[in-house]
Amino acid sequence: MYIQDLVNKGGMKMKKIAVLTSGGDAPGMNAAIRAIMRVASRKGVEVYGIYDGYTGLVNGKIEKLKNIDVSEILSRGGTILGSSRLPEFKEDQVQMQAINQLKERGIEGLIVIGGDGTYRGALELSQKGICCVGIPGTIDNDINGTDETIGFHTALYNIVDAVNKLRDTSSSHHRCFVIEVMGNHKDSLALYSGIACGSEFIITKNTGYDEDYIIQMMDYYEKQQGKKHAIIIASEKMIDVEKLAERISKETHFSGRSIVLGHIQRGGSPVPQDRILASQMGQYAVELLLNHQSGYCVCKKDNHIVARKIEDALNDVSEIQERMYQLFNELV
Numbered sequence: 580m581y582i583q584d585l586v587n588k589g590g591m592k593m594k595k596i597a598v599l600t601s602g603g604d605a606p607g608m609n610a611a612i613r614a615i616m617r618v619a620s621r622k623g624v625e626v627y628g629i630y631d632g633y634t635g636l637v638n639g640k641i642e643k644l645k646n647i648d649v650s651e652i653l654s655r656g657g658t659i660l661g662s663s664r665l666p667e668f669k670e671d672q673v674q675m676q677a678i679n680q681l682k683e684r685g686i687e688g689l690i691v692i693g694g695d696g697t698y699r700g701a702l703e704l705s706q707k708g709i710c711c712v713g714i715p716g717t718i719d720n721d722i723n724g725t726d727e728t729i730g731f732h733t734a735l736y737n738i739v740d741a742v743n744k745l746r747d748t749s750s751s752h753h754r755c756f757v758i759e760v761m762g763n764h765k766d767s768l769a770l771y772s773g774i775a776c777g778s779e780f781i782i783t784k785n786t787g788y789d790e791d792y793i794i795q796m797m798d799y800y801e802k803q804q805g806k807k808h809a810i811i812i813a814s815e816k817m818i819d820v821e822k823l824a825e826r827i828s829k830e831t832h833f834s835g836r837s838i839v840l841g842h843i844q845r846g847g848s849p850v851p852q853d854r855i856l857a858s859q860m861g862q863y864a865v866e867l868l869l870n871h872q873s874g875y876c877v878c879k880k881d882n883h884i885v886a887r888k889i890e891d892a893l894n895d896v897s898e899i900q901e902r903m904y905q906l907f908n909e910l911v
């Protein structure tokens with residue numbers, strides 16, 4: 580659905596809205612908060628910041644945002660509102676506590692910025708009568724309804740930057756690096772960084788893991804292709820990177836080394852792509868909310884910013900992924 584269709588629908592004008600960030604922080608969340616604040620205040624709507632995600636919503640850590648609060652935050656990683664994970668938010672009674680906090684303050688609409696988990700929470704709130712809209716903020720890029728999530732490009736940049744450095748040592752010392760990247764059961768970071776870094780292997784849920792085959796191929800790359808370096812990128816929760824590196828050292832001519840990139844991937848100043856995406860999505864989310872499009876989320880599809888139902892965005896099947904695997908296989 581395009582923005583004009585939604586604008587045409589009209590609706591009662593909201594005077595107070597709120598925003599929260601939830602789940603893993605993602606670079607660009609601040610740019611989205613800034614856009615929400617700027618766009619809403621121009622329309623005469625008050626914006627409340629909810630601190631520490633759903634935890635702050637339940638406990639009433641809610642404050643009216645001033646324009647100065649969103650000054651000089653565009654370039655900052657993390658989230659000025661703070662974030663959290665609150666497993667209890669799945670419980671009806673906890674959700675009702677959150678709803679009461681909003682009602683007590685006369686807040687009529689809520690924008691949540693987060694990943695798939697945050698979206699499930701938003702869906703519950705919207706089913707319980709709160710006008711709620713989602714913005715995808717997660718480095719995992721695991722919301723299939725949108726081609727990109729805020730933070731994904733910065734995390735990818737961080738991984739590529741780290742792998743470039745590891746490659747220097749890899750080539751100089753005839754080493755194979757086995758690198759674990761984040762993604763929480765989803766393969767986007769491993770797949771895209773594998774393409775961007777020219778890795779020899781990627782290991783994801785989709786590729787599966789055949790350790791003997793990897794050893795055999797490492798041997799082939801070294802002996803037949805004369806490679807002096809090798810990079811293997813594994814999605815987290817798939818393998819023990821240290822064990823694979825040890826086996827590579829024992830059974831091939833490469834010396835194997837492993838590294839878990841960890842939270843370094845999630846930090847730092849957002850790259851321009853994330854800042855722009857977040858600004859576009861923040862603006863669009865305000866429009867959606869003011870048009871009472873509860874239970875919708877902002878997506879980027881084929882270069883257009885569009886609205887989709889949260890359920891649809893979560894349950895969609897990604898078509899890009901298959902093409903990207905094909906690309907990886909043709910380049911390796």
Ligand SMILES: Nc1ncnc2c1ncn2[C@@H]1O[C@H](COP(=O)(O)OP(=O)(O)O)[C@@H](O)[C@H]1O
Pocket residue numbers: 601602603633663664665666667668669670693694695696697698699700701703716717
């Ligand atoms: N099924 C659910 N129902 C209600 N709230 C949920 C549900 N799943 C997750 N949440 C809430 O969303 C928060 C963030 O989810 P999480 O998966 O940790 O991060 P992300 O939103 O980035 O994927 C959780 O800590 C929880 O408070």
Ligand SMILES: O=P(O)(O)OC[C@H]1O[C@](O)(COP(=O)(O)O)[C@@H](O)[C@@H]1O
Pocket residue numbers: 601602603604694695696716717718719761762763815845
């Ligand atoms: O920071 P934590 O709590 O250790 O969580 C790590 C997880 O968070 C992420 O960085 C981001 O995940 P979410 O966006 O779903 O919160 C995952 O890639 C990773 O599995």
Ligand SMILES: [Mg+2]
Pocket residue numbers: 602694695696717719721763
């Ligand atoms: Mg998630």
